[in-house]
Amino acid sequence: MQTDDAIEEKRVKSIFGAFILLAGKGYIDRNRFTLNVSLLKLTVKHYSRNLKALKIRYGIEDNAQPQKAAGFITAAIMKFRPVLPKNGSDGNLFHGDENEVLAAFHGFCICAEQIDGKIDLPQVVSLWSKPEFGEWLKNFIYLLRFGDYTAESLVLSFDALARFAK
Amino acid sequence: MKKDFSLEPSNMPGVDVYIKALKEDGTSYPNCSNHSGDLTLQGFCDAANALIEPFGKALEKAREISSANR
Numbered sequence: 049m050q051t052d053d054a055i056e057e058k059r060v061k062s063i064f065g066a067f068i069l070l071a072g073k074g075y076i077d078r079n080r081f082t083l084n085v086s087l088l089k090l091t092v093k094h095y096s097r098n099l100k101a102l103k104i105r106y107g108i109e110d111n112a113q114p115q116k117a118a119g120f121i122t123a124a125i126m127k128f129r130p131v132l133p134k135n136g137s138d139g140n141l142f143h144g145d146e147n148e149v150l151a152a153f154h155g156f157c158i159c160a161e162q163i164d165g166k167i168d169l170p171q172v173v174s175l176w177s178k179p180e181f182g183e184w185l186k187n188f189i190y191l192l193r194f195g196d197y198t199a200e201s202l203v204l205s206f207d208a209l210a211r212f213a214k
Numbered sequence: 215m216k217k218d219f220s221l222e223p224s225n226m227p228g229v230d231v232y233i234k235a236l237k238e239d240g241t242s243y244p245n246c247s248n249h250s251g252d253l254t255l256q257g258f259c260d261a262a263n264a265l266i267e268p269f270g271k272a273l274e275k276a277r278e279i280s281s282a283n284r
Contacts, residue, residue: 117253
């Protein structure tokens with residue numbers, strides 16, 4: 049089992065990696081937004097502690113399932129919102145979804161990691177390519193931004209995707 | 215319960231049943247299954263590189279729909 053330090057470092061890198069990939073493809077405007085160092089640290093520390101509490105509560109002795117990690121880190125990103133506008137006076141943030149996009153993409157990538165062949169990556173890509181996914185993603189982003197949910201309820205969203213991809 | 219009953223740590227009639235159940239094995243909080251492997255950064259990168267294109271197309275559609283709904 050990995051140490052807390054190793055898990056936290058992996059999550060800092062995976063969130064940062066997701067951010068630069070999304071920014072590189074133009075889905076997050078890096079001229080307007082930045083990934084804040086201190087908020088990212090808070091996000092990962094909060095996730096790490098919640099994950100430990102979850103493992104104790106449910107008697108998980110070794111690694112938690114990817115969908116649990118995905119749900120909890122997504123909730124932590126939404127709580128601390130580490131993607132910040134570079135300009136504090138930016139008046140066009142009402143319809144912004146940068147933190148939600150980062151959280152959703154990052155969570156889905158965690159669930160898609162191939163471990164023992166349990167997640168079929170080409171199948172996940174195929175699922176994501178269906179035309180209905182745009183509408184679904186819009187609703188998921190809306191939930192993250194405006195809805196009421198718990199970290200554990202988000203786990204179920206990721207769990208459904210992981211199961212359909214088998 | 216008698217009118218002159220006074221609750222004390224040593225005066226909780228019937229609590230033994232609950233304490234016995236608490237200490238019993240096999241009737242505890244439900245456990246979840248473990249995951250078989252470690253999630254790796256390489257696995258994450260592989261997934262991210264594969265998913266960015268379909269995710270991006272879905273995101274463009276999502277943002278289009280949101281914009282139309284305003």
